[in-house]
Every structure is written in structure tokens, then in C-alpha cells.
Amino acid sequence: MNELPDDQKAIGIFDSGIGGLTVVAEIFRALPYEKVIYFGDIAHLPYGSKSRNAIRKFSLQIVRFLLRFPIKMIVVACNTASADAIDLLQDTTDLPTIGVVQPGAIAGVKSSKNGRIGVIGTTGAIDSGAYQRAIRDRRPDVEIFARDCPLFVPLVEEGWLDHDVTYQIAERYLYDLKINGIDSLILGCTHYPLLKTVIGKVMGPGVSLVDSATETAKEVADTLDELDMATSLPIPPSHRYYVSDFSPYFKRIGELCLGRPLHHVIRVDLDQPDNIFDDFDHVSNIIN
Template structure:
């Protein structure tokens, strides 16, 4: 039987947190990951551009005969998921719904905070998904647009990053939230910083729930050690360094052009 990989894309390095969670759960599977590092961040782009980039990324992954696509980008999931599902001939999974499910499971007070890119917060996707699960929950949202460039810069524990986190998160802490959704797959890389700023607040990222959702589309027929192929639209040493930190091991990184679609 032909081995077909799982395709995953993100605007940059953050989606590797989703790849890691899925691979840890399904180590026999093959993966092709694409990080659109030449066009990161997506969170400040228009809806039209986000959809365009998402379609191009998905079509690039289809060149590798993937059996399903995981949209490991909250911004793309918020705006392009339904379009991708209509346009593609393979299953497509987003990260917003799994993150919302995890947050509802975690909260005890019913006060949930959501942080994300400007586009993700503006879309209201997390609020809609959370309220569709439990309409009595209060959802407080806050865009944190500087987090992605700080992460892509590699400033994961920098003093500036702590200052930015304090500035962004003080408003949400004043809402007495007990659960905070990291509504961007880059944000788990700042868990140490966010955790110290938001003491005694449960941090939720969608990676593990997305891995569980992915399993629903896998037949379990693949055996043997899976392979991982990592592609980017712009090569940088910083990407390789952060990728190795996330994955816990080193993988070759290839530069490709999205124009092949």
C-alpha cells in the first residue's frame, strides 16, 4: 500500500508545535510540513490575502500526495477553513475547534480568555466555537500582534518579550479568567513567559486536541518509522534553531517556492 503523508501548514515556525503533537501520537505516519516564512505574519493581513495564501499553501502540499491537511495556523483556520474544505479533495482539519473544546474542558469558572493575532481575534472564531459548546461561558479576547514577530526573531525569554506580555495580558487578568487559550500556534513557544505573567491561569493550546482530531481520519494501516519533511518559503538559520527546539531533534529544512502551485 502506498504511503501518503499528512500535510501541515502554518505561516511560520509555530505550526511545528502541532506537528510535534501529532507525530508524538502517530510516530508511524509520514509528514510534510510547510512554513510560509517569506510571508509571515498572517495575522496583520486582509481576509482576502489570508484566504489566498492558505489556498496556495494547501495546493503546494497536494503536490506531495498528502492524505489530509492540518491547517496549523489559527488565522488561516479562522478565515479559510470552510473554503479549503470545499476546494480540496482531501480532509482538512483546523485548530480553532480543537482549541475551543480544550478550553471548555479546562475552565471551572466559565471565564475564558483568548489571545491571538489581530485577524484571528477580529474573526470571532474562538468566541463562536466556545459558545457553540457552552453558551453560558464568558469569552474575553485580546489581540497580541507583537508575539509572532518576537517568536520568529527568537526572543522567547527576552526582557522585551516579558514587557510586551505584561502589557497585553494585564487587561485579561482583570477579567478574572481561569483559562487562557493560546489562539496562535506560535504562542506555545512563549508558555514560560505567559505562564509567569498569568500565574494560576490554565494555558490551553490546540496541539493535543488537534492530534486527537487528526486520528479520526487515520486508518492505522501505516507501520514503521515515519519520515518528516520540512519545507519553508524562505530559509533562515533562526527557523532551524527554533524548529530543533520544538521537535527535540534536527530535520533537514528545504526551501521551496509557493509559485509551484
């Protein structure tokens, strides 16, 4: 079989669950003719409470899975994995590998006028200091107020996007950031844009909510252009979605996020990679 030319290959994207679909949605808007292969590692959710070694192991397994497909780029649509494993992944493959931390930091610095920037994320992402370093690299004089919000990811995965309990938890998590007078809040987890309504109401109109999805999509587009890998075929593409376990909310919230139907989400077992392709045509674990 002849290998596909680079421009006709897909973009491989992964996250710990639903959140990375916020990045996929922005890539669809910016690059409507690019094919996407997405992997959501629901079996190991949430990443934020896992050790760095575990995150690196899961990320490497997923990238090895994605490399079985004809892909031209890897997007790590997970802030925790971007913080803990991007170096390992970039050493694993020659493909361009883009994380979400750097684009998020760039957008956060651009949006702040008073130099008081808040960052929220998983415990792992905040403790890694990745956002704090990336922000200071661009604007050393800023004040950074970081807060982990470990319950936000489970709330999103359970579909509690606009629930009273979600508001109560957000009020508690965001109180210190609010009283410190930040004017820019980086949503340092790709799940968090799905809670923008709640977070925005808690923080008030004077705070810009920044997610890395739009900036990441721009970086993807720029990189594809620079490497002459952007698709030259103006044909509506087909996309594939894989998960390591099923969540009853993945399809519903995924469709809400993407604004389009999610067909044939397939479960695969990353611990048995040699068997992954055996049953693709006969798999029973499909969400229709």
C-alpha cells in the same frame, strides 16, 4: 507508477512559520509512524496582519503545493488561516482538512471551572470571532475575554522566547485578562506555546494555558482511524520541511520545538509552482 495506499501517504501540514511545528510535535507524539510534509510560509509572515483575501490566497497556494505530494490529510496548523480559509480549503480538496480553532475551543471549555475564558491570538484571528463563536457553541453561558497580541509572532520568529522585552510586552497584553479573573487562557496562535514560560509567569498558577496542538493531534488520530487511513507500517518515517523563505531561527527553534534535528529544509517559490520540483535534487537553498 502505482499510487500509494492511503495508509502509507503523508499528512500535509502548514502554518505561517515556525508555530505550526508545535502541532507537528504533538502529532509525532500521538502518531509516531505517520509521515509529515510541513510548509512554513515565512515569506508572508505574520498572517495576523494580512487581509482575509490574502490569507485565503496564501492558504490555497500552499494546499495546491502540498497536493503535489501523496498526502491523505491536510492540517491547517495556523489559527488565522483556520479562521479565514478553512471553508475554502475544504471545498478545494476531498481530503479531510482539519483546522486548529475547533480543537482549541473544545480544550478551553473543558479546562474552565469558573466560566471566564481568555483567548489571545493574532489580530486577524481575534477580529474574525472564530474562537468566540466556537466557544459559545459549546458553552453559551461563558464570559469570553479576547485580546490580540500582534508582537508575539515576530518575537517567536526572532527567537526571543525568554527575553526581558518579551516579558514587558506580555505584561501589557495580558493585564486586562488577568484582572478579569479568567481561569483558562486559550493560546489562539500556534506560535504562542513557544512563549508558555513567559505567559505562564505573567498569568500566574491559577490560570490554565490551553493550546490546540494536543487536541488537534487527537482529532487527526481519530479521523485517520475512522477513515481507515492510519499507517499500518511500524517503521520510523521520514519527514519533509519546506519554507517560502528562510529565517535564521527556523532550524534552531524548530529543533527545540520538535526535540529532534531538522535536516534539509528546502525553500520553494509558491509564485512559480511549475518550477518547484525542477531543482529538488540540486537545490542550493537548503539549511543543513
